[in-house]
Amino acid sequence: MQSKLIIVLAVSCLSLVAQKTTGESWKDVENALPRRGATSLTNAASPVPSASIDWQKANDRMTEAMINAADTPAEPWAMWYLANFKFESGELDESQNLLISLQQRFPKHALNTARLGKNGRTLMQDALDDVSEEQSFKKRHPRKPIPLPVLADAPSATIRFVSGDVTIRFFPNVAPKHAERFLENCHKGLYDGTRVTRVNDNTVTAGDPMSREGMNPDPRGISKASDAPASIPHEFSGLTHRRGMVSMLRNPVGNDSGASTFCFIMKDFTALDLQQTPFAEVVSGMEVLDAMTRMPRAQGEAPSSTITIRAVAVNDKAVPPETPEKK
Amino acid sequence: MSCSIRTALALVLSLTAAAQDAPKLPPPPKPPVAPVGAGGSAPFQPARLEKPAQPDSIRATYELEGRTINITEGEYYDSLSMLQKLEGRTGNPVTDGRVYEHMLTFAEARSVGLEVTDEEFASTDPMRRNPALAEQLKKRWEQEGITPELYARYQKETTTVQRIKDLYANGMRVKSADIFDAYARDHYTYKLDYMTFPASDHVAALANPTDEELKKFWDDDRVIQNTLRVPMSITAEIIWLDPSAQSATLPEGALKPTYEETLAYYNRNRDRLNALIPAQRRPELYPSGKTDPSKLVSPFSILRETVEKEMLLSGAVRVALIQAQAPNADLKAIAAKNGLQFQRLDRVDRMGFATAGGSRYGVQAFSALFNLNPGTLLPDVSVEGQVQWIARLVEKDQARLPEFNEVKQKLIAPYAEAISMKMATDRANEVRKLIDDLVAKSAKEEIDRIYAEADAEASREAKERNIAEPKEVEAIRTRARTLRNSAIADVQRKHMGKSFDQAAQMKGLKLEITEPFGFEPPRTEREINNTVQSRQEFLKGSYQVRDLKDAGQVTAPMVDPAGKSLFIARLIERIEPNFSTMSDSDLVYFRTIAERTAHYQSNYRWYYYEISKRRNLVLAVAQPK
Numbered sequence: 031m032q033s034k035l036i037i038v039l040a041v042s043c044l045s046l047v048a049q050k051t052t053g054e055s056w057k058d059v060e061n062a063l064p065r066r067g068a069t070s071l072t073n074a075a076s077p078v079p080s081a082s083i084d085w086q087k088a089n090d091r092m093t094e095a096m097i098n099a100a101d102t103p104a105e106p107w108a109m110w111y112l113a114n115f116k117f118e119s120g121e122l123d124e125s126q127n128l129l130i131s132l133q134q135r136f137p138k139h140a141l142n143t144a145r146l147g148k149n150g151r152t153l154m155q156d157a158l159d160d161v162s163e164e165q166s167f168k169k170r171h172p173r174k175p176i177p178l179p180v181l182a183d184a185p186s187a188t189i190r191f192v193s194g195d196v197t198i199r200f201f202p203n204v205a206p207k208h209a210e211r212f213l214e215n216c217h218k219g220l221y222d223g224t225r226v227t228r229v230n231d232n233t234v235t236a237g238d239p240m241s242r243e244g245m246n247p248d249p250r251g252i253s254k255a256s257d258a259p260a261s262i263p264h265e266f267s268g269l270t271h272r273r274g275m276v277s278m279l280r281n282p283v284g285n286d287s288g289a290s291t292f293c294f295i296m297k298d299f300t301a302l303d304l305q306q307t308p309f310a311e312v313v314s315g316m317e318v319l320d321a322m323t324r325m326p327r328a329q330g331e332a333p334s335s336t337i338t339i340r341a342v343a344v345n346d347k348a349v350p351p352e353t354p355e356k357k
Numbered sequence: 358m359s360c361s362i363r364t365a366l367a368l369v370l371s372l373t374a375a376a377q378d379a380p381k382l383p384p385p386p387k388p389p390v391a392p393v394g395a396g397g398s399a400p401f402q403p404a405r406l407e408k409p410a411q412p413d414s415i416r417a418t419y420e421l422e423g424r425t426i427n428i429t430e431g432e433y434y435d436s437l438s439m440l441q442k443l444e445g446r447t448g449n450p451v452t453d454g455r456v457y458e459h460m461l462t463f464a465e466a467r468s469v470g471l472e473v474t475d476e477e478f479a480s481t482d483p484m485r486r487n488p489a490l491a492e493q494l495k496k497r498w499e500q501e502g503i504t505p506e507l508y509a510r511y512q513k514e515t516t517t518v519q520r521i522k523d524l525y526a527n528g529m530r531v532k533s534a535d536i537f538d539a540y541a542r543d544h545y546t547y548k549l550d551y552m553t554f555p556a557s558d559h560v561a562a563l564a565n566p567t568d569e570e571l572k573k574f575w576d577d578d579r580v581i582q583n584t585l586r587v588p589m590s591i592t593a594e595i596i597w598l599d600p601s602a603q604s605a606t607l608p609e610g611a612l613k614p615t616y617e618e619t620l621a622y623y624n625r626n627r628d629r630l631n632a633l634i635p636a637q638r639r640p641e642l643y644p645s646g647k648t649d650p651s652k653l654v655s656p657f658s659i660l661r662e663t664v665e666k667e668m669l670l671s672g673a674v675r676v677a678l679i680q681a682q683a684p685n686a687d688l689k690a691i692a693a694k695n696g697l698q699f700q701r702l703d704r705v706d707r708m709g710f711a712t713a714g715g716s717r718y719g720v721q722a723f724s725a726l727f728n729l730n731p732g733t734l735l736p737d738v739s740v741e742g743q744v745q746w747i748a749r750l751v752e753k754d755q756a757r758l759p760e761f762n763e764v765k766q767k768l769i770a771p772y773a774e775a776i777s778m779k780m781a782t783d784r785a786n787e788v789r790k791l792i793d794d795l796v797a798k799s800a801k802e803e804i805d806r807i808y809a810e811a812d813a814e815a816s817r818e819a820k821e822r823n824i825a826e827p828k829e830v831e832a833i834r835t836r837a838r839t840l841r842n843s844a845i846a847d848v849q850r851k852h853m854g855k856s857f858d859q860a861a862q863m864k865g866l867k868l869e870i871t872e873p874f875g876f877e878p879p880r881t882e883r884e885i886n887n888t889v890q891s892r893q894e895f896l897k898g899s900y901q902v903r904d905l906k907d908a909g910q911v912t913a914p915m916v917d918p919a920g921k922s923l924f925i926a927r928l929i930e931r932i933e934p935n936f937s938t939m940s941d942s943d944l945v946y947f948r949t950i951a952e953r954t955a956h957y958q959s960n961y962r963w964y965y966y967e968i969s970k971r972r973n974l975v976l977a978v979a980q981p982k
Contacts, residue, residue, distance in 0.1 A: 053477030060523065067522020068960045077526065077956035079949045103470060107524070114528045140469035144422075153528070160530045167534045171936035176944060204941070266945040304946055 055099035059108045062091035064115075076300045081176050082268030085119035106136045113157065120175055122165045129157055179204045179269045181311055184347055187216055189236075189315075190340040191226070193322070196294070196315030198276050201308075204267035208278050208309035211262055211289050216342040220259070220290060226337040227291075229327055234319050235279065235293040236339060261286040269308040271299045276310040294319050403450035404437050419461060419972040421468055428460060436460050442503050443511045454965040461968045463514050466521035473513040473520075482512070518963075525959035531951045537936050540947045544934035546873045547902060551926035552866040553892060554785040554914070559777035566772050568765070574772045575761050581771050585764050588706040589756045593726050595700045595718070596681070596692045597746035598674050600667035614668050623657050623664050631656050633663055633743070667743075673697060674738050674745045681734055681747060688749060704754070717744050726750050778921055785914035785923040788860055792911060792925075795856035796849050803848045811837040854909030857927045871896060873932065876903045895920055902926060 050058070064083045092115055096108035109132045116125035133142055133154055140146070147156035179201045188197045200209035215221060215237075223242045228235035261281040271277060275295040278287040287307050294312060295302070296319060312319070328334040412431030419426055433456065440451045440459060466472065484491040484505075498508065566574075575581065614622070623630055634642075634656060641654045657664075673695040680691045692699035702713055710723045719741035729735065729750040739746050797804075815834040824830055861868050871893050879898030895917045896902055902912065905928040915924045961967050968974075 051476065051480040052474065053480035056473075056477060056520075057481050060520075063523055063527050065523075065526045065956075067519060067524075067526040067963075068956075069519075069522075077529075077952055079945070080531065080952055081945045081948065107471075110524075111527055114530060117530050144469050146469065157528070157530065160532055163534060164530075164532050167532070167537075171533070171537070173937045173939075176941050264942055264946075266942045266949070268945070304949055 050098050050102070052102040052104060055095070055102045055104040055108075058095035058098050059092070059104050059111065062088065062095045062108075063111065064088050076303065079268060079270060079303070080118055082179070082270055083118070084178055085115055088115045089119060089121075106132055106139050106141060110141055110153075110157075117157075117161060117164065120168070122161055122168065126158070126161045126165075129154065129161065133158075176268065177203050179267055184345070185213065186313065186345050187213065187310075188343045188345065189221070190343065191318060191322075192336075192338050192340060194315060194318035196318050197313050198310040199313050200310045201267070201269060204269060205265040205307055205309035207262050208265055208287060208307050211259065212278075212292070212309065213344055215259065215290060216344050219341070221339050222341045224339050226322060226333055226339075228293075228331045229322050229325065229333050230331050231323060232297050232299045233293040233295060234322050235291060236337075238291040259289045262289045263287070264307050265309070266304055266307060271295045271302040271306070271308055273298055274312045274316060275308040276312065277302060277306045277308040280306045296320070296323055402452060404441075404453045404456055406434070406437055406441055409434050415977050417457070417974055417976045419464070419969075419974045421464055421972060426464070433460075439507055439511050439514075442501060442507065457974060458963060458965045458968060459514070459518065461972050461974065462518045462521065462963045465968070465972070466517045469521070471517055471520040471524070473516045475509075475513075478509060478513050478516075482509070484508075522960070522963060525962060526956065529952060529955040529959060531948060531955055533936070536944065536947045536951055537939075539951060540936075540939055540943060541934055544875060544939075545903075546875055546932040546934070547905065548871060548873045548929040548932070549896060549902065549905075549926045550868045550870045550929055551892075551896065551924050552788065552861055552868055554781045554788075554923040554925075556774070556777040556781040556921040559780040560773050563773040563776050566769065571765060571768045571772055572761055574775070575764065575768055578771075578775060581768065581775070582758060584771070585759060585767060587754075587757050587759055588708075589727060589754060590704045590706045591710070591723070591726050591753045592703050592705075592751040593701070593748050594688045594751060595702070595746055595748040596674070596677050596688055596695075597698050597700065597718070597744055598670050599698075599717070599744045600663065600670050614665055619661060619664050619668065620657060622668055623660065627656075629743075630660055630664060630667075634659055670696070671745060674747065678734075678738055678747045681749065701751075717741065718746055718748075722748075727753055774921070778918075781921075781923050782914070782916070785925060788864055788866070789911075789914055789925055791860045791863065792853065792856045795859050796852045799856065800848050800852040804845055807841050807844055807848070808838060811841050850907055850910055853911045854927060857909075857911050857925075870929070891920060892917075892922065892924070895922075896924065896926060899924075899926075902928075906931065 065078050089112065092108060092112045096105065096112055099105040099108045109128055113125045113128035113132065116122070116128060132139070136142065142152055142154045145152060147153045180203050181199050182202050183199070186197055186199045188195050200212070202209045220239055221237050224237055224239060225241040226234060226236045227238055227241050263286050264280070265287075269275065273295055277293055277295060278289065279291040279293060280286070281288045293306075295308070322333065322337060325337075326334045409430035412429060412434065414430050415427045416430045416433045417428040419428070436459060437451065437456045440456060444455075445451045479485065484494070495505065498504070638654075638659055641652075641659070642656065674697065677691050677695045677697055680686060680694075681688055689699045689701075691697075700714060702710060702715065705713055705715070707723050715722055718739065722739070722741070725735060725739070726748055727750075731750055731752045734749045735747060737747075739748075812834055815830070815837040818837070819825075819830045819833050824833065858868075860866075869889060869892070874893065874897050877897045879895075895915075899912075899915050901915050905912065905926075908928055908930050910928045912924075912926045915926070917924065962971070
């Protein structure tokens with residue numbers, strides 16, 4: 031009810047706001063879009079996953095853009111986008127109100143007249159149907175929304191490579207089992223003396239207990255070492271494999287994670303999304319990992335000289351990041 | 358009034374005069390009727406930039422908002438020229454398909470009011486905000502033939518195109534119901550009742566087969582022939598050394614290598630030798646800051662003794678090889694003389710070779726020896742891991758199929774197993790046929806009615822179309838019946854459940870009911886026994902069960918080769934999973950998959966194949982292949 035009132039107030043206040051030009055209004059609207067249409071089919075495969083978008087923030091930005099776009103051709107489009115974002119954030123009543131308001135205020139607008147939807151329908155017809163279908167489904171199957179990933183201040187783990195230290199922090203709200211397992215492995219000393227086993231432009235892989243024995247580790251992440259822990263179920267979330275993330279390698283049988291071997295993501299690498307579980311992020315020491323990617327490599331992408339993890343220190347207190355720079 | 362008449366007259370006269378004065382141009386070429394290129398594969402060839410002789414002639418047409426719109430040669434040339442100058446790159450030239458994609462997408466975006474106006478462009482043009490950059494760019498553009506107007510047009514058109522792409526990319530609205538459908542497919546709970554056909558029911562009757570039966574089984578069954586085939590075997594003598602083994606002893610009077618020689622040998626074989634560092638000494642290689650410097654170690658200092666031993670013993674293996682090459686050399690004596698190990702393997706097959714310690718010589722060792730002529734040595738010292746070895750083949754036997762009498766006794770158990778499984782299969786097939794027959798009988802009336810409707814419809818159609826040719830009439834009838842296949846399947850399914858019960862009763866088969874269970878991919882390590890639990894484990898992993906949708910549906914006989922049984926199951930009910938308790942991880946997984954599909958589809962709208970089909974693009978000139 032309260033949010034309905036806010037929308038009504040926002041819409042009625044539109045004319046009171048200082049006018050922007052149509053071009054500026056469009057710019058605001060475009061800047062508030064969390065996704066972009068792909069420039070070609072080759073990069074159309076992986077949109078930004080819904081679970082990684084802060085829809086509340088997207089709603090706020092689009093609301094502001096809509097108010098600024100009052101009485102310009104950009105206004106109905108901003109309303110349209112806002113209605114879609116409300117749908118995504120689960121605010122279905124607000125989404126419906128916005129669509130109805132758009133229908134009533136701009137009856138001749140292309141959204142209401144052009145046959146751009148499914149089976150020759152208008153986009154508005156499709157949207158209203160989708161909203162009412164979603165409303166009815168959610169009434170029958172209520173569930174909490176997926177939480178957005180939050181990087182916890184503590185604990186942190188400092189991985190002491192022979193070439194330098196890398197500190198990571200965890201996302202326990204979306205990958206609790208992985209964070210817990212990694213810390214458990216650290217406390218057991220499972221990673222001490224293990225090696226970096228694979229380096230390429232996208233990833234730096236380490237943590238297979240088998241590598242300690244000087245034998246060939248399993249590239250798929252299932253360690254054959256006697257002290258390797260059992261695999262754990264995947265914990266997919268809004269976290270994507272962007273630079274700086276730490277991801278647990280996947281068990282090739284089923285979708286579980288291997289639970290010991292992990293990799294650092296050196297470049298945005300969304301091909302690994304839904305394949306592996308990201309569970310932590312590097313907060314300092316990316317330069318140490320960058321240096322590894324520049325080292326010569328032997329066959330199978332193993333570094334030609336041995337890079338060993340001396341130890342992993344777990345700090346239960348919050349540590350501010352030393353170098354927030356990632357790029 | 359008179360004024361308006363005068364104006365109208367003047368207008369008519371002027372139009373008539375204009376029509377008389379105008380030179381008679383040839384009519385523009387009409388596009389062919391068949392849509393060349395529309396919805397077909399995109400013309401991927403690089404487009405050739407040639408100024409058209411007749412810029413007004415029609416190159417292609419498309420449809421938008423119920424109207425047919427022309428693309429003239431001039432318009433196409435302008436767009437191609439613009440795209441080539443601002444997008445074309447060496448190795449990635451602008452294609453015909455790209456030009457049409459751009460023109461049609463721009464037209465579609467403009468038609469819904471997304472076109473960037475001059476005013477909008479002016480207020481957001483980055484060039485106006487950064488004059489220094491603008492100056493720099495202008496100089497470069499002059500060389501490339503790009504005018505500020507062309508740049509502005511390109512910016513406006515591509516921004517317009519991006520707007521309509523963004524419209525779809527940000528309006529995907531993946532619905533929970535769709536996610537749930539995808540999730541449910543793998544997470545239904547099934548409840549079944551089933552009849553079992555165990556092979557063990559027939560084993561007792563097959564306990565005493567006659568010689569003829571066994572002979573026929575031996576002659577016909579390729580599987581048993583392969584199982585009992587006598588494999589190839591070898592007799593070989595091997596001298597070997599494992600320097601890392603405690604038992605390896607230095608030859609008497611051996612001269613120790615110098616420090617430099619040892620270090621050089623270590624450096625040449627560092628990766629292999631480092632693996633020999635014992636696990637308990639590895640932590641010494643990662644000392645803390647407080648370690649006494651005199652206690653610091655290196656991999657070489659740990660391994661030095663081992664390396665020295667290996668160097669000396671490697672020499673011994675080579676000496677042994679030279680000695681073994683003498684005619685009738687006694688390999689056992691040579692091994693003893695040089696402080697090496699000796700092994701003789703008598704008539705061993707590949708498996709026997711491996712289990713008798715042959716695996717230490719590597720997976721290729723058996724084949725390498727078998728390929729030798731009896732009495733000959735492997736030409737050089739072979740190395741497998743830390744083991745060095747030389748070997749002589751004494752004799753070898755080729756694989757062969759034994760005579761029936763040699764294997765007769767071994768055939769009795771496999772015979773019972775194979776034939777009992779065949780009998781169980783026959784029985785299951787017989788019951789399934791009985792179910793089908795009972796269905797056919799009980800559903801006959803309904804099915805006949807459906808076919809009668811189909812036949813009547815076919816007759817009407819033939820009559821309306823004046824078709825009397827029997828073959829054509831029959832084709833119409835077949836088509837009409839085929840169209841009702843799904844209705845017939847529904848009727849059969851309705852009767853299947855009842856027939857399943859009848860068949861069980863007629864054949865005296867006991868029905869067992871499962872607990873509700875979820876599908877699990879078949880497991881290889883499941884415990885096989887003749888218990889209810891073992892049988893249900895099989896059903897849990899059966900893809901035939903997973904495909905059951907409606908209550909009453911019956912499977913074909915399902916074979917459990919490990920459990921030596923067959924099953925025919927009936928679906929009692931299929932229960933949907935609970936969306937509310939689906940894990941967040943699964944929700945993200947299925948949602949992201951659905952989003953990827955929706956995103957791809959929304960972007961596919963602007964791909965040549967799709968947009969040319971949607972806008973019914975008709976090319977007047979067929980593109981060169």
